[in-house]
Amino acid sequence: MKPSAETAIHQILYTLFPEAQVCYHIHSVEANLVSRFVQGDTVILPPLEMLKGLGVREENPRCVIPIFANHLQVSLIAAEIKERFSVTLPQVSALLIRDHGVTVWASSPETAHNYIELIEYIFRYMVASRQVGIGEIGT
C-alpha cells in the first residue's frame, strides 16, 4: 500500500509519543469548520462527557485542541507539530490542521477509531451549538 501523503506528520507523532502505534487522519466538514472558529492556535472543546473517552477525567474540564496551519509542504506542518509539542504536550491525543482535517494517535487501531468518533462527535456538537445559538462554545 502507498504510504500516506502525510507520513511526515505521522512519523513525528510516533517519535513524540512512543506509545502511539496508529495515526488516523480524516477530512471532515465539521473539523474544518471548527478550525475556523478561532484565529489562534487552540480551540476550547466543550466539557462534554465524550472528553472522558479521550482521557480527560476532570469535573468541568477546560480542554483545548491544538490547531496547526495547513502548509502546502507537509514537512513544514510536521516541524511545527514537533516544535510545539516538544514545549507543550496536548491534553488529548488529537490535533487539527486548519481547513484540512483532524489527526489522532493511539496505541491500537480500535482506540484510534474510538478517538476519531469521539472528536468528530465533539466537532459536530460545536458546529450544531452555533446553529442553534447556544453560545460561542469553542472560542
Ligand SMILES: [Zn+2]
Ligand atoms: Zn489530509
